[in-house]
Amino acid sequence: MMMSYVAPALQEKFETLSVDLKNAILERNVQLYTLQDLIKCLEDIVNEAEMN
Secondary structure (H helix, E strand, C coil), rough: CCCCCCCCCCCHHHHHHHHCCCCCCCCCCEEEEHHHHHHHHHHHHHHHHHHC
């Protein structure tokens, strides 16, 4: 089973997000190495929310 990963360089930015948003990201089992990875994940969450 793959686990989500947030690179140490992103940890500070990740921690500024709401608990709900952090949980939504971690539930996706994503690997976040760069700010672009984080932005892409957030965009995916927004796009899915708009479709529902």
